[in-house]
Amino acid sequence: MLTVNELAIQSDAPAHVVRYYVRIGLIQPAGQQENGYRLFTSHDATRIRFIRMAKHLGFTLNEIKQITRHGDMGESPCDDVRKIIQHRIQENRVKIEEMMKLQARMEQALEQWKLMPNGIPDGNSVCHLIESIESNEDKQPCHAES
Structure with a gap:
């Protein structure tokens, strides 16, 4: 024991x-x-x-x-094991795709920000770098999130 x-x-x-x-x-x-x-x-x-x-x-x-x-x-738990792992693989693929899209947005934002000067908050703006991306997204058609 x-x-x-x-x-x-x-x-x-x-x-x-x-x-x-x-x-x-x-x-x-x-x-x-x-x-x-x-x-x-x-x-x-x-x-x-x-x-x-x-x-x-x-x-x-x-x-x-x-x-x-x-x-x-x-x-035998093997059928459950297969079903669970198959479901997890599908979930991971979706997460990977979302992360790849996020990575692309981040890299695109950083490239855009390299050309922009630093800004000072003025009461209407907190950080113009982030706000510049937000205004670009406003111009694109909205997609419903799932």
């Missing part, structure tokens, strides 16, 4: 992470010592390494809990 600190060493995870996983129900102590120390098995170290691998792939702790629950009941 392993204490929290021993489990942390065996699973290559910080002790506070082990305690957090216990608190949210991802792992359960197998027992408890008289002094109140919770005890775990080497299976829990395997579980923690699995959790960390799943997090590395982008799964949330709730998704991991769902996946491990299937496994604990003797059911």
Whole structure:
């Protein structure tokens, strides 16, 4: 049987992470010592390494809990795993596209600002650099945000 600190060493995870996983129900102590120390098995170290691998792939702790629950009941979680990761890939593609558009706007703004002098706020303007971009966008047709 392993204490929290021993489990942390065996699973290559910080002790506070082990305690957090216990608190949210991802792992359960197998027992408890008289002094109140919770005890775990080497299976829990395997579980923690699995959790960390799943997090590395982008799964949330709730998704991991769902996946491990299937496994604990003797059911294959593989269909759920595929669906979750496929959905996450689609979400990431949208985010990447949005970030690329933002990057282009930022680079375009910086190029435009290189030619502009510094300004002093005058009560009608806070920073004419940003306001110059805003006025350019006002001239373009509006697109509904999704």
